[in-house]
Amino acid sequence: MAIRLFNSQASMFCEKVRVVFAMKKLPYDVVDVRKDERKSLIESTGQRKVPSMDYNGECVIDSTVISARLEKDNPANSIYPEGAANKGLCLALEDWSDEVLIHANHAIRRAETSEARQKAEAEWDTHFNTLDQMYSGKKFLFERMTVADISIFSQLHYLYTTVKYEIPAQYKNVNAFMENMRQTLKLESLADSFDAPSL
Ligand SMILES: N[C@@H](CCC(=O)N[C@@H](CS)C(=O)NCC(=O)O)C(=O)O
Numbered sequence: 242m243a244i245r246l247f248n249s250q251a252s253m254f255c256e257k258v259r260v261v262f263a264m265k266k267l268p269y270d271v272v273d274v275r276k277d278e279r280k281s282l283i284e285s286t287g288q289r290k291v292p293s294m295d296y297n298g299e300c301v302i303d304s305t306v307i308s309a310r311l312e313k314d315n316p317a318n319s320i321y322p323e324g325a326a327n328k329g330l331c332l333a334l335e336d337w338s339d340e341v342l343i344h345a346n347h348a349i350r351r352a353e354t355s356e357a358r359q360k361a362e363a364e365w366d367t368h369f370n371t372l373d374q375m376y377s378g379k380k381f382l383f384e385r386m387t388v389a390d391i392s393i394f395s396q397l398h399y400l401y402t403t404v405k406y407e408i409p410a411q412y413k414n415v416n417a418f419m420e421n422m423r424q425t426l427k428l429e430s431l432a433d434s435f436d437a438p439s440l
Pocket of ligand 1: 255
């Protein structure tokens, strides 16, 4: 029995899950879905989204579901904060990041005119403002790095790895958060995607 992660190196949701695997120090095999144009992914899971996981024969789809499942079976190095109230808030922030920040990433990635690009940057400005307040005086949102930080980082990191857009310097707390995450994940540069087997 083994764990296989259907992975795309460029996907922010796959990066989120790779960080969770590394926190848990869990070994897994990687299936690069780009190699066979998702053929083995579709055969194995019946759909085409990554991340998907073959978990000892069981199919688990979606970064949030995969993260929760890895946590349930491997509670050491928890990806959630202590206490029910903070855990609920953490799950809500994970969902906000996955569902709202992704929209801004799609908009900036797909912008083909200068108007579309300006609109996408303005959308990001709104989120940077929110995030700058969220990270005011904080290294992480809760008492340690949680899946909320990891989800937010994965979306922001995509700006560096794929979009090639740097977070404006005026957002000091967001930039400090990115630098803190770069160090925590031992990335040489924010242009590198995260791929370490453990943290
Ligand atoms: N909510 C899902 C989003 C997954 C997702 O959108 N994956 C994209 C890559 S970033 C994908 O595989 N898209 C291919 C497709 O929809 O055909 C998660 O958290 O895993």
